[in-house]
Amino acid sequence: MLRSNGTMQVYLPIAEVSVNAFLLLGLGGIVGILSGMFGVGGGFLMTPLLFFIGIPPVVAVATEANQIVASSFSGVLAHFRRRTVDIKMGMVLQVGGLIGAALGVVVFNYLKSLGQVDLLVTLCYVVFLGVVGSLMFIESLNAIFKSKRQGSAPAPRRQRGWVHALPFKMRFRTSGLYISVIPPIMVGVCVGILAAIMGVGGGFIMVPAMIYILGMPTKVVVGTSLFQIILVTAFTTMLHATTNYTVDIVLAVLLLVGGVIGAQIGTRIGVYLKAEQLRILLSLMVILVCVKLGLDLLLMPDELYSLGAAGGH
């Protein structure tokens, strides 16, 4: 557990640990800067960072869901002003998202009773951070080489495949799409499960899925993703709060304040840096977190035994 000699210790009422307030404000700020710079929610970085400073994983996951509600709400308002939110598509994704979140919390609570929840959360992180980090790293390396050589035309994308062969078609005016509701619901379910288990908004999965699977235009993707994340993470927060009692509001507020200020700074820094360089930095950081979590699973731990409350709450 990190502890400084300063005076600003805060006792978190739900996590029942005492942490330094400046440390939490700082973490919120750093992740906020990154989310402002890269346009990611930051949940996938914040939750593992909370593990590292000694917040119990169940509290970290539930509280992070609550914090994402705040950052996504802050972000989506700007998109509403610019009319870049496909509300109808958001609603359909939502239906899947709620089913997914409910499934995720059931799985989470079942594994918690088996004592395997930490393993599940860590495994999810290692897999997703590893995949997303490596893809982003390769993609931005390619982009840098391409911009240097100025060669090769961009690869054609968006084929009309299996997505268009499915029944229950619906028209999505803002996105200019006429597709089956099954793929959006499936995407929603997947992201909902991830939100509940990993304490993330799922934007880093949702955005590529919307572009490559659903074929939505890029300009409405971020706004729509934020819009649907709000309701899914709000639902996840309520589920965790009522079944596990693990949402720590003091922790959430401290992270929020740092995050809000950080996002503001990050947006300004982002303007001065090249997109590919930013993405390489981000991907290296994602891979670093992934490797750290992965080593915890692979190396023999110093303490083989761990304690937990018998029978849960």
Place this chain on the structure above:
Amino acid sequence: MIRSTILAATLMLLPLASLIAPAQAGEEEVVLGLSQDRVAITADFDGSEILIFGAVKRETPIPEGPPLEVIVAVSGPNSSVTVRRKAKRMGIWVNTDSVIVDSAPSFYAIATSAPFQDVITDTEDLRYRVSIARAIRSVGAAMNIQDAQNFADAVVRVRENEGLYSLRENTVAVDQQTLFRSAIDMPADLTEGKYSARIFLTRAGQVVSSFETDIDVRKVGLERFLYSLSREQPFLYGLMSLAIAIAAGWGASTAFSLLRNN
């Protein structure tokens, strides 16, 4: 360090000494004072130190022979604990075996006036459950676990590393075999509940008098309010968390656009 300034001295007399140790020559009793009989966990709680001081009351002269020794044991509320052990499965370390330890204190600190094995005999330790190992009760383990003792030992080891269990020898000062005092450090990561402070007077390893009093550790103020709300009105608590998040998000967005416009 934030210290509570409550000075609620608890002074009680217990005429137990003669009942407990009739063989001992002196009729000695503990008269105890605590610097505080409650610990308030506030939002900025950063641990606390409880001063425990007292005197030995006796009608007769100080007995001959081995000197008086004092043991102070402060214990948190007991609860059962699930101890899980990791093993390597398919290349990664996962929790496999688990044992439920029936009762273990959330906090246990012992202070003694001399090395532990000099102040109390093993038999007396067994009777009064003084040492850390004896404070943990593990009735039986599942059939498939052969080494249940390792799990009970793990509770002690893990909690010692977290600063929750401690044995500090030679930290009780005894003056003229009559006055004694000690300080127990309560860490910042305390759980709430009714803690007990036990004091044992020993001679030649035999307990001649003992005394027990409660220390109430509670979250207060905002901490109390939030904790109770999250347990008793979880739905309301969830809604409140969301409302705060939405308000913060809206506030941030408004502040952003105001800053851009200026």
